[in-house]
Amino acid sequence: MTPTSGQAASSSRLTASVVAAELARLTPRDRLLLDLLDQHQTFSTEQLVTLAFGSVGRARNRLNTLYGRDILDRFRLFHRPGSQSWRWTLGPVGAAIVAAGRGDAMPRPAAVRDTTARLAMSPRLNHLLATNGFFVALTGHARATTEAGSGVRLARWWNEQRCRDATGNLVRPDGHGVWVTGGRAVPFWLEMDLGTEALQRVAGKLTGYAALGPRRAYPVLFWLPTAAREANLHALWSRTGIPDGVAIATGADDYAAANGGPAGPVWRRPGDPARVTLADLPGTRDGAAWDA
Known part of the structure; x- marks a missing residue:
């Protein structure tokens, strides 16, 4: 779950202007994803396909784009055989957008990533x-x-x-x-x-x-x-x-x-x-x- 160097850099520069710029780029479906993840914490790729996309290819392309912009985060646990599908959560920018919509203080990027790490290891x-x-x-x-x-x-x-x-x-x-x-x-x-x-x-x-x-x-x-x-x-x-x-x-x-x-x-x-x-x-x- 360690972020890439690009993600870490963008998270360290998270400001209100960055959040505003990303907010302007969101589609209605992106906003739906943020609302769902805010309410229900995490979904697998397959679950998000059903909820918002209908196509695995479209889902992966958009989810990866949002991940690259720190709007979403993701994790999966190693297991055999094969690969576990990604579990998606709010990223630092996505959490900041949600907080702004509620009039709350912008969360620290490190705190958002800590929440994701705890969720990934949660027995529940x-x-x-x-x-x-x-x-x-x-x-x-x-x-x-x-x-x-x-x-x-x-x-x-x-x-x-x-x-x-x-x-x-x-x-x-x-x-x-x-x-x-x-x-x-x-x-x-x-x-x-x-x-x-x-x-x-x-x-x-x-x-x-x-x-x-x-x-x-x-x-x-x-x-x-x-x-x-x-x-x-x-x-x-x-x-x-x-x-x-x-x-x-x-x-x-x-x-x-x-x-x-x-x-x-x-x-x-x-x-x-x-x-x-x-x-x-x-x-x-x-x-x-x-x-x-």
């Missing part, structure tokens, strides 16, 4: 990428179906911190979204499970959701790595019960891979072996408020 990096990947998949599905003439969209996507602020720290969802199909909205909390926690701990998260007030009593979606682990979680719930007033559904990444992803008919509700689409889960109709 895979969890963050998986959570972002869930919402990226929904965004990609919405784009594809909208192009085909269907009114589907991800109307809201909150990160973990925004969720904690909205719930008063009663729960710690990994994300929150609102999935809209036609005139019907399905708001949800997301719990991303990578199979690293005991199932009792996963199931125990429902206690906090039961304490949420009616304004935030959205369905809780558990996304698990395998259908086998998903079945074990349902078996645990059948023995322990589910807190009153909490709606739940589960999906499994390995099953969803061949069945339309998280938007598809991959969701199981307790006591019901049938799988339904995300749009079929409990929601609101005809523009009824989902955050009133």
Whole structure:
């Protein structure tokens, strides 16, 4: 993750005039990338292709250009076999542009690079990428179906911190979204499970959701790595019960891979072996408020 000599030199001369000049060169898609990275920290190249480009070649060309101008930064870890794809973050200039847009002080380039280094070594990096990947998949599905003439969209996507602020720290969802199909909205909390926690701990998260007030009593979606682990979680719930007033559904990444992803008919509700689409889960109709 050591910057090139050119990057280091440009970062050391970062001034308001440099930021203003780069701001004038940004395209609407560049601004979208900065906003996404500001909110969600990091994405892989493949995730950014889905979010903003649609073509790997176009994505690589533009991302590399923005990297060369210190607007974006990137890292990847060595592993065998093959090469890990780049993980992209805000670079010093990009972070300064975001700060300027909020009226905040311009961050020091060294501090921005330190943040990227800590993220690259964070034990929660895979969890963050998986959570972002869930919402990226929904965004990609919405784009594809909208192009085909269907009114589907991800109307809201909150990160973990925004969720904690909205719930008063009663729960710690990994994300929150609102999935809209036609005139019907399905708001949800997301719990991303990578199979690293005991199932009792996963199931125990429902206690906090039961304490949420009616304004935030959205369905809780558990996304698990395998259908086998998903079945074990349902078996645990059948023995322990589910807190009153909490709606739940589960999906499994390995099953969803061949069945339309998280938007598809991959969701199981307790006591019901049938799988339904995300749009079929409990929601609101005809523009009824989902955050009133």
